Amino acid sequence: MELVPTEITKCKYLFLDRDGVINVRIIGGYVTCKEEFAFIDGVLDAMSILAKHFDYIFLITNQQGIGKGLMTEDALAEIHKYMIDEIESHGGKMTKIYYCPYLASEHHPDRKPDIGMGLKAKHDFPEIDFKESVMVGDGITDIVFGKRLEMNTVYIGSDEDDSGADYCCSNLKEFADLFNH
Ligand SMILES: [Mg+2]
DSSP: OOOOOHHHHTOOEEEEOOBTTTBOOOTTSOOOSGGGOOBOTTHHHHHHHHHHHOSEEEEEEEOHHHHTTSSOHHHHHHHHHHHHHHHHHTTOOOOEEEEEOSOGGGTOTTSTTSSHHHHHHHHHOTTOOGGGEEEEESSHHHHHHHHHTTOEEEEEOSSOOOSOOSEEESSHHHHHGGGOO
16 A cells, blocks of 8 residues: 555544545435435444544535435435434544535535635634645545645545545545554
8 A cells, every 4th residue: 555644644634525435425316315324334433433533523515416406404414413423323523514505507615626615614613724634535526625725635436546635545444544553
């Protein structure tokens, strides 16, 4: 495996994409209710390891299924309540969730790869230093989002990594194991 950049192991603030990182991504569709939300294997263990290392853990997620009328904000809140309950009952934590409900065609500044949700986190938690932050995602948009904020970036994927990220892991558990010692 490639050498882990020390900048990543020294980070204090973690920003996570959701679909494809925390839960199984529904290809060509959306998780519209908690029954459709399936944790990826090892994620709950990973979140417990990461909770010990990182001061804050944020979720940064595009959810244009809301803009498309495929689910309501209440349904998303219910999914996220279920997700947080499971994470916390396994020893993990989720400091705050930021989601963007707008359609890609609306070009809203909150929608990744634009940085609005990162700026909101910085507004809510001014102590965040993006240089001490790492963005973990399975999409190029996640890596671009992180780089625009001058964060460290980790790409999750088994495909060949052409994302330009600083580091690559096949899943969140593999990432968490970098901190498990
Ligand atoms: Mg994703």
